[in-house]
Amino acid sequence: MHHRKLMDAVISDINCSIIDIPTIRPHKMAVSTMGAQSLVIVRLRCSDDIEGIGEATTIGGLNYGGESPESIKTNIEAYFKPLLLGQPASQIASLRKRLNGAIKDNRFAKSAIETALYDAYGKRLGVSLSDLFGGRIHDRISVLWTLASGDTQADIAEAQHMLGMRRHNSFKLKIGLREPRDDIKHITAVRKALGDDVSLRVDINQGWSETQTLRYLPGLADAGVELVEQPIHEKNFEGMQRLTALACLPIMADEALKGPHDAFRMAAGHCANVFAIKIEQAGGLQNARDMIAIAEAAGIALYGGTMLEGSVSTIAAAHLFSTIGKLEWGTEMFGPLLLKDEILTLPLDYSDFSLGLPRGPGLGIELDEDKLAFYARKP
Numbered sequence: 001m002h003h004r005k006l007m008d009a010v011i012s013d014i015n016c017s018i019i020d021i022p023t024i025r026p027h028k029m030a031v032s033t034m035g036a037q038s039l040v041i042v043r044l045r046c047s048d049d050i051e052g053i054g055e056a057t058t059i060g061g062l063n064y065g066g067e068s069p070e071s072i073k074t075n076i077e078a079y080f081k082p083l084l085l086g087q088p089a090s091q092i093a094s095l096r097k098r099l100n101g102a103i104k105d106n107r108f109a110k111s112a113i114e115t116a117l118y119d120a121y122g123k124r125l126g127v128s129l130s131d132l133f134g135g136r137i138h139d140r141i142s143v144l145w146t147l148a149s150g151d152t153q154a155d156i157a158e159a160q161h162m163l164g165m166r167r168h169n170s171f172k173l174k175i176g177l178r179e180p181r182d183d184i185k186h187i188t189a190v191r192k193a194l195g196d197d198v199s200l201r202v203d204i205n206q207g208w209s210e211t212q213t214l215r216y217l218p219g220l221a222d223a224g225v226e227l228v229e230q231p232i233h234e235k236n237f238e239g240m241q242r243l244t245a246l247a248c249l250p251i252m253a254d255e256a257l258k259g260p261h262d263a264f265r266m267a268a269g270h271c272a273n274v275f276a277i278k279i280e281q282a283g284g285l286q287n288a289r290d291m292i293a294i295a296e297a298a299g300i301a302l303y304g305g306t307m308l309e310g311s312v313s314t315i316a317a318a319h320l321f322s323t324i325g326k327l328e329w330g331t332e333m334f335g336p337l338l339l340k341d342e343i344l345t346l347p348l349d350y351s352d353f354s355l356g357l358p359r360g361p362g363l364g365i366e367l368d369e370d371k372l373a374f375y376a377r378k379p
């Protein structure tokens with residue numbers, strides 16, 4: 001009887017709102033500068049009164065990829081919702097098949113919907129989202145901070161503040177906007193100020209050509225950089241392969257990885273040493289899990305990436321990452337900390353250079369309705 005009842009719940013309503021929250025400072029990347037983040041919050045109601053929550057975010061509107069907050073909301077309301085209403089809410093594999101059979105691309109929208117489905121399913125079973133992926137191996141995952149104020153002294157002060165609070169001891173520097181020579185001066189100054197015990201990585205966000213990367217990789221290594229993220233164009237798999245083969249510094253793929261097919265092609269071609277796994281770029285939790293398996297089989301190291309997501313998507317990804325045996329390069333699940341305000345009744349637990357996973361059912365978080373109403377974009 002228990003099982004039957006669980007499987008009887010159907011999806012009864014889906015609601016999407018765009019929540020605009022300013023960032024604590026401008027976030028400067030080669031690809032765009034962000035002064036606010038727009039969270040698309042998806043609320044999926046089921047006939048058993050359980051609500052699943054999901055989230056999608058983009059970076060710089062349409063500057064990072066083809067989906068925008070507005071398109072995600074529109075497409076979910078116009079195309080996803082009719083396919084989902086009245087369907088069995090716990091049959092997630094079947095719902096994924098149904099959506100993928102009718103809707104191309106829209107990976108961020110699919111990720112938000114899938115997160116909401118898993119949240120609802122976990123709440124229905126009384127288990128956490130990590131339990132639905134085999135159970136957590138880690139109660140906390142390490143979280144780095146991105147230095148992207150655009151100013152060397154401000155970045156140093158920010159990093160020192162984070163170290164003092166014991167919130168982060170690994171930093172990712174956004175470069176690729178200035179001349180490479182100036183970027184290397186910037187990194188050298190940050191390394192000198194912070195010492196040798198912190199981990200410094202760079203994200204070029206496709207800002208360099210292959211020849212620039214060839215020319216400046218040794219300089220990055222000399223400046224104390226440990227990992228180089230997506231230096232060149234996302235479509236240039238062969239270039240990534242050549243840069244990886246140089247073995248000058250570990251190369252991480254980010255924007256190149258838009259789902260399991262890319263992960264397979266990159267792994268087969270030895271096009272990266274590390275994969276940045278993002279649930280949104282992957283098209284959802286299950287695709288991300290598949291990409292993790294491809295990396296593990298290929299001997300590619302793993303890193304938990306973010307689309308500067310808010311608390312909902314951040315914690316969804318954290319649940320998945322907590323089930324990975326070896327997350328060699330940690331994660332960057334700091335998105336909520338870049339925002340001026342929190343939309344949860346109980347903020348996420350960032351301490352001891354890491355993020356603690358909630359224990360409650362599903363995502364284990366609760367939305368603050370007043371905050372949502374305050375930041376919701378008005379029509």
Ligand code: MUC
Nearest residue numbers: 146203254306307308332
């Ligand atoms: C990216 O390309 O990695 C993630 C962290 C951050 O600072 O920017 C994003 C996007």
Ligand code: MG
Nearest residue numbers: 203229230254
């Ligand atoms: Mg990146």
